[in-house]
Amino acid sequence: MGNQVVVVGGGYAGVMAANRLAGRGDATVVLVNERDYFVERIRLHEVASGVRESCRLSFDEVLHASVRRVTARVASIDAGMSRLLFADRDALAYDYLVYAAGSTARPMPSDSDDEPGMPHLSVSTDEDAARARQAVRNAAPGSAVVVRGAGHTGIELASELRAARPDIHVHLVSRGPVGRSLGAAGGKEAERALTRLGVRIHRGDGAVPAPALVLHTDGFVGASLAAESGLPVNDRGQLEVGADLRVREHPNIVGAGDGCHIGGAQNTHLRMGCASALPQGAHVADVVGALIDGAAPAAHSAGFVAQCVSLGRTRGLIQAVHPDDTPRRIRLRGRPAAVFKELICRQTVRWMRQEARRPGTYRWPAGPAARVNE
Ligand SMILES: Cc1cc2nc3c(=O)[nH]c(=O)nc-3n(C[C@H](O)[C@H](O)[C@H](O)COP(=O)(O)OP(=O)(O)OC[C@H]3O[C@@H](n4cnc5c(N)ncnc54)[C@H](O)[C@@H]3O)c2cc1C
Incomplete structure (x- = not known):
């Protein structure tokens, strides 16, 4: 072979x-x-809301020089x-x-299911985020934009939308508790922060009358x-x-x-x-x-250390977790949490660059059952 x-x-x-x-x-x-470029996917909600121009990085910035590329x-x-x-x-x-x-993203419902012509969009890929960005730009002042799904991506997108377009109404529609994986206390805290930012939260099907746009983040x-x-x-x-x-x-x-x-x-x-x-x-x-x-x-074997959620540009929530991702009691909030989240986003790119420069040096936290990476 x-x-x-x-x-x-x-x-x-x-x-x-x-x-x-x-x-x-x-x-x-x-x-x-x-695509012939790398997409920082974890930032696509920033592009969709309009607070960031692009998430594209040249592969030259993150890839080992000897890797052959086929686009x-x-x-x-x-x-x-x-x-x-x-x-x-x-x-x-x-x-x-x-x-x-x-x-x-899961396949979107067709326009005709709701108001004819009302876009249902996702923020899952570079192209999806660009389409969502245009639709957000086109939303008239005073109109309603719905974010479906209140996991990390839904929370982050709704908060960014409030920061980017304070002149539109942002509705977050959640089938279950907001930020379920953050645990009961962390989820409540995220919910309070969203409410303070002016995001309206709806449970269940949460019918919002005549939204201009529905952005799906669930699934x-x-x-x-x-x-x-x-x-x-x-x-x-x-x-x-x-x-x-x-x-x-x-x-x-x-x-x-x-x-x-x-x-x-x-x-x-x-x-x-x-x-x-x-x-x-x-x-x-x-x-x-x-x-x-x-x-x-x-x-x-791999474990988690924290769940990091940005709440707009200046606030955030860091929920410390056990290796099996269950919440611990420790939480960081407010501006320090926003700074921490931004550092983590930058660190993901640094880890890939570090591995390109010195392959074999990336380490990660061991999982709950075994410590095989040491
Ligand atoms: C808005 C948003 C925010 C997020 N925030 C966070 C966060 O804060 N923290 C976190 O941990 N995760 C977050 N995620 C999830 C995270 O982005 C994904 O888990 C991560 O990108 C998965 O990495 P991956 O390498 O498996 O796949 P991807 O990053 O999706 O890369 C897969 C690549 O394969 C390519 N590809 C697919 N099919 C083909 C094909 N047939 N031929 C050629 N190429 C193909 C794709 O184009 C893509 O470039 C977020 C996701 C989104 C959308």
Whole structure:
């Protein structure tokens, strides 16, 4: 077997994996991504609300110089022949495939379900955020904009909208408690902060009369590529991988990030998020490294330290958590929390850059069950 490693998806997991593998020096690493730039996805609500111009970074800024780049959308993974298929270019063969295709928004309801012509948009991708930004700009003063979903993204988007467009009414519609994963106390605190900012919170279906725009933040699903290629997926379209991040039926395919669901009792706490994607990207590179060396790959283990939520540009909420993501009593709030959140966002890019400069140096917190990364 040769050592051509192809990484599908140039997000947080894919870039981290490619950089770490490039440092080995004995593998050819190819990164396939549909755009020719990196998207700081964790900032897309800033673009959508209008407080930030762009989330694009040149791959030159974050990727190891030896990684070969292919800008194309993969149409299908031919796992039997170990190759990727494209609509408009030749197939690309791999010895090992890292599946890091991330996630997208669930399909949006059609306009005709509500007011004809009223846009339903998401903030999930670079293109989605650009469309949302334009629609927010077009919203007339005094009109209502609805944010659906009161998880982290919904809370952050609603707050940013108040900061960017104080002349519109922002409604946050939540099926369950606001900020559920922050825990009861953290969620209440987020709710109070939103109310102070002027965001109107609705429970259940929360009918808001004649909104100008509905922005959906509830529910991300795995990228469609795995299911379209006939690979095993869960009900959210995520590629099923074992605790060692390998696909059981195709052991030369490994996965990391939002696009994958990891089996194993020690991984049940892992959620879609950049905080999961970076450690998984690093670990998946170590798994491929072990396979190249003929060694047995280790099981993945990663834990969380905090949940970080921005509340507009000047306030935030940092909820300390146990490694299994359950809330602790410690919380940081207000301006210091906003500064901390901004530092974390910058740090995600620094971690990828650091791995490009000195591959193999990225470390992450151990998971609740085992400490395998030390
Ligand atoms: C508005 C917003 C705010 C967020 N805030 C936070 C936060 O504060 N903290 C946090 O932890 N997480 C946050 N997240 C979630 C975080 O962005 C994702 O968990 C993270 O991006 C997942 O990384 P990834 O590498 O798995 O996938 P992605 O970053 O989505 O990258 C996947 C890449 O694969 C490419 N791709 C997909 N299919 C194909 C194909 N067929 N061919 C070629 N390329 C393909 C995509 O274009 C993309 O470039 C936020 C998400 C959003 C939308």
